[in-house]
Amino acid sequence: MWEYTDKVMEHFLNPRNVGEVEDPDGVGEVGSLACGDALKLTFKLDKDGRIADVKFKTFGCASAIASSSVLTELIKGKTLEEAMKVTNRDIAEYLGGLPEQKMHCSVMGQEALEAAIANYRGQTVTGHDHEHGRIVCTCFGVTDKEIERVIRENDLTTVEQVTNYCKAGGGCGGCHGEIEKIIQAVQGQKVKEQTPPPPKKGRKLTTIQKIQLIQQTINEQVRPALRAHGGNIELIDVEGDKVIIAFRGMCAQCKISEFTMRDVVEAKLREFVSEDLFVEEDKDSVDAQHVHKG
Amino acid sequence: MKVVYFDNNATTRVADEVYEAMQPYFCELYGNPSSMHTFGGQVGIKVREARENVARLLGCDPSEVIFTSCGTESDSTAIHGTLAAVPQRRKVITTRVEHPAVLTVCRDLESRGYHVIELNVDKLGRLDLDELENCLDDETALVTIMYANNETGVVFPIEQIAEMVTSRGITFHTDAVQIVGKMPLKLSNSSINLLSLSGHKLHAPKGVGVLYVKKGTRIAPWLLGGHQEGGRRAGTENVPGIVGLGVACDLAFKYMDEENTRVKALRDRLETAILEACPDSRVNGDPGSRLPNTTNISFEYVEGEAILLLLDRFGICASSGSACTSGSLEPSHVLRAMGVPFTAAHGSVRFSLSRYSTEEEVDLAIEKMPPIINRLRELSPFVQNRALSR
Numbered sequence: 001m002w003e004y005t006d007k008v009m010e011h012f013l014n015p016r017n018v019g020e021v022e023d024p025d026g027v028g029e030v031g032s033l034a035c036g037d038a039l040k041l042t043f044k045l046d047k048d049g050r051i052a053d054v055k056f057k058t059f060g061c062a063s064a065i066a067s068s069s070v071l072t073e074l075i076k077g078k079t080l081e082e083a084m085k086v087t088n089r090d091i092a093e094y095l096g097g098l099p100e101q102k103m104h105c106s107v108m109g110q111e112a113l114e115a116a117i118a119n120y121r122g123q124t125v126t127g128h129d130h131e132h133g134r135i136v137c138t139c140f141g142v143t144d145k146e147i148e149r150v151i152r153e154n155d156l157t158t159v160e161q162v163t164n165y166c167k168a169g170g171g172c173g174g175c176h177g178e179i180e181k182i183i184q185a186v187q188g189q190k191v192k193e194q195t196p197p198p199p200k201k202g203r204k205l206t207t208i209q210k211i212q213l214i215q216q217t218i219n220e221q222v223r224p225a226l227r228a229h230g231g232n233i234e235l236i237d238v239e240g241d242k243v244i245i246a247f248r249g250m251c252a253q254c255k256i257s258e259f260t261m262r263d264v265v266e267a268k269l270r271e272f273v274s275e276d277l278f279v280e281e282d283k284d285s286v287d288a289q290h291v292h293k294g
Numbered sequence: 295m296k297v298v299y300f301d302n303n304a305t306t307r308v309a310d311e312v313y314e315a316m317q318p319y320f321c322e323l324y325g326n327p328s329s330m331h332t333f334g335g336q337v338g339i340k341v342r343e344a345r346e347n348v349a350r351l352l353g354c355d356p357s358e359v360i361f362t363s364c365g366t367e368s369d370s371t372a373i374h375g376t377l378a379a380v381p382q383r384r385k386v387i388t389t390r391v392e393h394p395a396v397l398t399v400c401r402d403l404e405s406r407g408y409h410v411i412e413l414n415v416d417k418l419g420r421l422d423l424d425e426l427e428n429c430l431d432d433e434t435a436l437v438t439i440m441y442a443n444n445e446t447g448v449v450f451p452i453e454q455i456a457e458m459v460t461s462r463g464i465t466f467h468t469d470a471v472q473i474v475g476k477m478p479l480k481l482s483n484s485s486i487n488l489l490s491l492s493g494h495k496l497h498a499p500k501g502v503g504v505l506y507v508k509k510g511t512r513i514a515p516w517l518l519g520g521h522q523e524g525g526r527r528a529g530t531e532n533v534p535g536i537v538g539l540g541v542a543c544d545l546a547f548k549y550m551d552e553e554n555t556r557v558k559a560l561r562d563r564l565e566t567a568i569l570e571a572c573p574d575s576r577v578n579g580d581p582g583s584r585l586p587n588t589t590n591i592s593f594e595y596v597e598g599e600a601i602l603l604l605l606d607r608f609g610i611c612a613s614s615g616s617a618c619t620s621g622s623l624e625p626s627h628v629l630r631a632m633g634v635p636f637t638a639a640h641g642s643v644r645f646s647l648s649r650y651s652t653e654e655e656v657d658l659a660i661e662k663m664p665p666i667i668n669r670l671r672e673l674s675p676f677v678q679n680r681a682l683s684r
Contacts, residue, residue, distance in 0.1 A: 002599075009603075012600070012603065013607075015673065018672065018673055029675070033595075033636060033640070033676060034636040034637070036616065036617045036623065036624075036625065036636075036640045037597065038675055038676070039675070040675035057675035058673055058674070058675065059595060059596065059597060059673075059674045059675055059676055060597050060600070061597050061599035061600055061616075062599060062600055062603050064597075065600065065673060139623075139624070140623065163623070170623030170624070171623065171624055219405055223404075227401070232412070234409075248411075
C-alpha cells in the first residue's frame with residue numbers, strides 16, 4: 001500500500017480543473033494507455049497573456065491525478081514564461097511529497113505543460129522528445145535527453161531513481177548499463193561505479209572462454225530484454241566467429257519485435273565479446289512447440 | 295467502517311474454530327513434538343491428527359504430507375528437491391503465468407544453466423497441451439504447472455497434464471495453493487507427484503504450508519538439519535500453525551459444497567451486475583474453467599490503483615493487476631501473457647470471495663463500482679462521454 005500524504009488524497013478525491021477548455025490556445029498530451037498513465041492539458045490565455053483557464057484529463061493512479069490537479073492550480077494566472085519555471089519538484093513539494101516510485105507522475109505534469117506551451121507557440125513537441133534524442137529505454141520509449149534532464153533537475157545518482165522519475169529502466173532492465181553511463185556523464189565524479197562492470201573484452205580468448213563469454217553476454221545483456229516481452233533466446237552453437245542462436249516464443253504484439261533481434265544480439269556480442277562475431281539465426285530448430293500461440 | 299473483504303486469493307481470515315484450536319499450543323502445550331517425555335509427546339499426537347486431516351482433504355495417505363512454513367517453501371522444495379534427485383536431467387518446463395514462487399525460481403535456474411521452457415497461454419489463459427507434449431523429452435527433470443491461477447482463477451486440466459507428464463517418467467509438481475479447499479481433490483487416484491498448499495489461503499494462519507509427496511517420488515530434502523518430517527524437512531514444527539491447518543482442512547472438507555454453490559452464486563452475481571452496469575468492461579480468464587470464488591474484470595480507460603483507492607473509501611478490499619499497485623511499472627505478467635491489451639490490463643480488478651462473504655457485501659460492491667468507474671472515466675482523456683456508465 002502506498003503512503004500518500006493527505007494533500008495527495010485530497011487532490012485525488014477532489015481534483016480541481018477537470019475537463020477540457022473549449023477552444024484552447026494550447027494543448028499538451030503526454031503518456032499513453034500502454035504506459036499506464038497519460039495526461040491531456042488544455043489552457044486559454046487572457047488578453048494580458050496570462051493563463052486564464054486551464055483544465056486536465058488524466059488516466060492514471062492517484063498520484064498522477066493529484067499531480068495533474070496541482071499543476072493546474074500552480075500555473076493558473078501565470079504568464080507562459082512564469083509557468084515554464086514550474087518544475088516537477090514544485091508539483092511534488094506542493095503535494096507534501098510523493099512516494100519515490102511515483103515521482104514520474106510529477107514529471108508527467110511538467111512534460112504536459114511544456115507540450116501545451118510548445119503547441120501554443122506552434123512547435124510540435126510531444127512529451128517524449130524523440131526528435132531530439134535517442135531512445136534508451138525501449139519498453140517505455142524514453143530518450144537519453146529525457147533521462148539527462150531528470151538526472152540534472154532532480155540531482156539523481158542511481159538507476160533506480162531514474163526509473164522512479166521517468167520510468168526508463170522499469171521494464172526489462174536491459175538499458176540499466178546505458179542509464180548508468182548517462183548518470184556518470186551528467187553527474188561526473190559525484191557518483192562512483194555502482195554496478196559491477198559488464199563482461200570485459202579485448203584480451204585474446206580461448207575458444208572455451210569465448211563461448212563462455214558469449215553465453216554470459218546472452219544471459220546478462222540479451223535474455224532479460226526478450227524475457228520481458230515474452231520471448232527467449234538459446235545459444236545453439238559457435239563455429240569460429242559465427243554464433244548460431246534461436247529465438248523462442250517471441251510475442252507478436254510486443255514493441256521490440258519492430259527491431260530485428262538478430263541485429264540487437266549481434267551488436268551486444270560485438271560490444272562485449274569480439275568485433276569479429278556475426279550472428280545467424282537457426283530457423284530449423286524452431287519447431288512447432290515454440291511458435292507463439294494466440 | 296465495516297471491512298468488506300474481497301481479497302481472499304491474497305489471504306483469508308483465520309476461522310474462529312482454527313483460532314480456538316491453536317490457543318493451547320502457545321503457553322500451555324508448548325512441548326517439542328520430537329521430545330521423549332509425555333509433555334512433548336502429546337503435542338506430537340496433535341501434529342499427527344493434523345496430518346490426517348490434511349490427508350483427508352487431499353485424498354492421500356498421511357505419510358505423503360510434509361509440513362512446511364509456507365507455499366513458497368513447498369514450491370522451492372519441490373523444484374530444488376526434484377532437480378537434486380535427478381542431477382543428470384537439466385530441463386524444466388513451466389508456464390508464463392505461474393506465481394513468482396515458481397517463476398522466479400525457474401528463471402534463477404535458467405541463469406545457472408538449466409534449460410527452462412515457459413509455456414504460453416491463449417487469450418483465455420488456457421494452455422496448449424500439444425505444445426506441452428512436444429516439449430517433453432528424456433532431458434526433462436520436472437514439469438511444474440499451477441493448478442489454478444491466483445489472478446484470474448483459471449483452472450488448468452492438471453489431472454490430464456500429470457498423466458501425460460508422469461507416463462514418460464518425468465516428475466510433475468503443481469502449485470495448488472488457490473484450489474485446495476475450493477475444489478475436491480483425490481490425490482491417491484491422481485498422477486500428481488508433488489503438490490503445494492498454503493495454510494493462509496484456506497482460513498488457517500500464515501506461516502504454515504504443506505508439500506504433498508506421492509509415495510515413490512524421487513525428491514531430495516531441501517532444508518537440512520534434524521529428523522523432523524521423516525528427514526524430508528528439517529526444523530522444529532510450527533505446532534500451533536499445523537494444528538490450525540488441520541482444523542482448517544477439516545472445515546474446508548465440510549464447506550466444500552458451499553464454495554461451489556453459495557460462494558459461486560455470489561461471485562456470479564457480482565460479476566454479472568458489474569459487467570452490466572459498466573460498459574467497456576470484460577472478464578479476464580476462461581469462464582468455462584475457473585475457481586468458484588474469483589473474478590478478474592478489466593475496465594478500459596481507467597487505472598486499477600485509482601479504482602482500489604476509491605473502493606477502499608467504502609471499506610471494500612480488492613486487488614489489481616495494474617502496474618501502479620505492484621510498485622513496478624508494468625502490469626501483471628499473467629494478463630500480459632494472455633495478451634490482454636495494456637489498456638485493459640492497467641484497469642483490471644480482482645474480486646476474490648470466501649465462505650464468509652455475504653449478500654450484503656456483494657450488494658455494496660455492486661452499488662459502489664459503477665459510480666467509481668464513471669468518476670474515473672470522467673477524468674480520463676481516452677473517454678468520450680458516450681462510454682460512461684448507464
